[in-house]
Amino acid sequence: MSYRSLVVLVSTLLMAIFAGVALFGARLAERRLADTLAGEAQRLQTAYEVSQGELQQQMMALAGMIAADPQAAALLKSAAAAVDEQGSGGERAALRRQQLYLHLYRAWGYLQRELGVRQMQFVLPGSISFLRFHAPAEHGDRLDELRRMPADVERSRQPRSGFETGRTFAGIRGAAPVFDTLVRPGDAPELLAIVETGIAFDGYIQRLSERTGVGFGVLLEPAAVTAAMWESYRPPAASARADACCYLLAASRGELAEWMAGEALPPYAGIARADLVRHGETTFQLIRFPLRDYAGLAEPARPPVGSVLIWQDVGTAIAAAGRYKREGAINLLVAYLVTQLLVLFLVRALRREWRHQLTEQTARVGALLHQNEVLLMTAGEGIFGVDRKHVTTFINPAAQKMLGYEPEAVVGRNMHALIHQRTAGGEVCALANCPIARTLDDCQPHVCEDWLVRSDGSVFPVQMTVTPIREGSDCNGAVIVFRDISELKEKEAALTHLARTDTLTGLANRRHFIEQLNAEIQRWQRNSHQAALLMVDLDFFKRVNDTWGHAIGDEVLGHFAETLRHSLRRIDLPGRVGGEEFAVLLPDCNAADARAAAERLRQLVESQPAPTAAGPVAITVSIGVTLFQAGDVSGDQPLLRADRALYRAKQAGRNRVVCDFC
Structure with missing residues (x-):
């Protein structure tokens, strides 16, 4: 073979090899871009589903707190009887509906303002809507014809949560049963009603969009909307045509509405998919997956009621992939020419090209490392890493x-010794209880709530995710991501306080007082210390309401509550157990001290008229006193004795103290 033929053959082989490499590189870049977009789509879908799950738990917990309100339960019990006798539109039912609305009006306003709640509804047994706070004029319709959740709660007597489309609202709901707590010990409580709370998608996905920097939207199928929602409450449709594809329930950004108006959304068959769509000069990755309601999650064969859409700007990633392919092609061409020169001329040129290639690859690696460092340094969550020894x-x-x-x-x-050495209560946190130590031990990720210690010694609650760093089968360290959840814990505490406190007087409500009374009974049984119970009733309080009105009556109740608090010790617990009926728990109190405390309270109330808008209003109280006695197994026994003593005080002329042990 001649030299010329050999050169041609080698050049042809080199050309074929480099052409194959260029094609492989282009396909690899395309696959890498596709894998990156698919991974990002999965991450965003998971973030959405996790956030919705947390929101469902919050709605269910919120419904449970409202269901525990004893005054609301009493009104619902009376309402159920009124509806049975006269129907939902009867006068008695309307009165109870108004009373229930007024009772919870402040709580409803707080939930809307502070927590973004958009729906609250009370449903009577048989799935009959009794009161919609978000649509008070709509009531009396049956819900089991459209929605399964109220019927499931009624049947199982357990709380439920999920997405449902109703006649006046479509969103994430939590439902809890309301029971009649005034039953004899051992009897099963009667189911009085079901309370639902719901939050709309708009505010929720707006916050999620602001946190992630991508767009979120929710579309409902026309059949799911027209079959359930009254026309005046329906969300906007994609267009005025009868065959419009869907209804726009919520969107965090405006691109989705423009795509719908221009019929630019890709075809959708009810399964998860991702597409690239244009909006002006920007290319978006549009991720779409089914939205299943409460019934659809229980029966996967049911068609989805809509879809969730997530879109993000991927123009930069696509442009980077294009640049990568172009640069790769150019680099390969240069390499081919340089290789030809190396074959024909000098080995020195080969060394020069290798250095060029190495410098270029190093720059790319450096850019990638810089990008990862920027992501780490700008993340809003706290992130740190530890090695196998917690360093x-x-x-x-x-x-x-x-x-x-x-x-x-x-x-x-050592990070454990620095920020995780003790709990919120001051106890030493053993290394075995540390989630970081568990991950380093079992090489598995762990997600939990925990407490961390700041440099000034204060502690704060966090949501913590610990992910192992694996090398083969070994765990060589962990990455910890955490966020401060102090604000969330404060809101939970505020809701707990709201559920335990009488809103008018600021005293313990009946439910919380009974719980504390039963706890004190158990403590008394263990320690055999003395304790007393007072039952207090405002004399002729009805006259106050009849003479000056309920607003003045409320001022009188507030004044009495303040007087009651000032007359007691710090360890005593006052509570409002009825309209004008109050109870006081006196731990570590003997008979003489109990009678003295009751008499002191009576004299203080008698000597201090209530200042009101109508002028001073003189009031007196009758008080029944009892001590804990052998045989008391719950608060029912001392409550009954104190109530009987109170009755005798009233029969004896009121404005007096009567003890059942005198």
């Missing part, structure tokens, strides 16, 4: 700010 390897600015440490005070230190 910190890195920490981002968000974690430094939340913990109050500079990097040099953390990196190289």
Whole structure:
């Protein structure tokens, strides 16, 4: 073979090899882009589903708190009887509906304003809507014809949550049963009603969009909307045509509405998919997956009621992939020419090209490392890493700010001893109970709520995710991502206080007082200390309401509650157990002290008329006193004795103290 033929053959082989490499590189870049977009789509869908799950739990917990209101339960019990006798439109039912609305009006306003709640409804047994706070004029219709959740709660007597489309509202709901707590010990409580709370998608996905930087939207199928929702409550349709594809329930950004108006949405067959769509000069990845309601989750064969859409700007990623292919092609062409020269001329040129290739690859790796560092440093969550021995390897600015440490005070230190050595109560946190230690031990991710210690010694609650760093089958460390949930815990505490307190007087409500009385009975049985119970009733309080009106009556009740608090010790517990009926628990109190406390309260009330808008209103009280006695197994026994003593005080002329042990 001649030299010329050999050169042609080698050149042809090199050309074929480099052409194959160029084609492979282009396909690899396309696959890498596809894998990146698919992974991002899965991450965003998971983030949405996790957030919706948390929201469902919050709605169910909120419904449970409202269901525990004893005054609401009493009104619902009376309402059920009124509806049975006169129907939902009867005068008695309307009166109870108004009373229930007025009783919970402040709570409803608070839930709308502070928590974004958009729906609250009371449903009587048989799935009959009794009161919609978000649509008070709509009531009396049966819900089991459209929605399964109220019937499931009524049947199972357990709370439920999920997405449902009703006649006046479509959103995430939580439902809880309301029971009659005034039953004899051992009897099953009667189911009085079901309370539902719901939150719309708009505010929820807006917050999620602001947190993630992508667009979120929810579309409902026309059949799911027209079969359930009254026309005046329906969301906007894609167009005025009868065959419009869907209804727009919520969208965090305006692109979705424009796509719908221009009929630019890709065809959708009810299964998860991702497409690339254009909006102006921007290319978006549009992720769409089914939205299943409460019934659809129980029966997967049912068609979805709509779909969830997530879109993000991927123009930069696509442009980067294009640049990568172009640069790769150019680099391969240069490499081919240089290789030809190397074959024909000098080995030195080959060394020069290798250095060029190495420099280019190093720059790419450096750029990628810089990008990862920027992501770590700008993340809103606290992030730090530890090695196998719990020694910190890195920490981002968000974690430094939340913990109050500079990097040099953390990196190289044992993180458990630094920020996780004790709990919120001050107890030592054993290493075996540390989620980071568990991940390093079992090489499995762990998600939990925990407490971390700041540099000033204060503790704060966090939501923590610990992910292992695996190398083969070994766990060489962990990455910890956490966020401060102090605000969430404060809201939970506020809701708990709301559920335990009488809103008018600020005293313990009946349910909370009975719980504390039963707890004190158990403590008394263990320790055999003395304790007393007072039953207090405002004399002729009905006259106050009849003479000056209920607003003045409320001022009188508030004045009495303040007087009651000032007359008691810090360990005593006052509570409002009826309209003008109050009870006081006196732990560690003997007979003489109990009678003295009751008489002191009576004299204080008699000597201090209630200041009101109508002028001073003189009031007196009758008080029944009892001590805990052998045989008391719950609060029912002392309550009955104190109530009888109170009755004798009234029969004896009121404005007096009567003890059942005198």
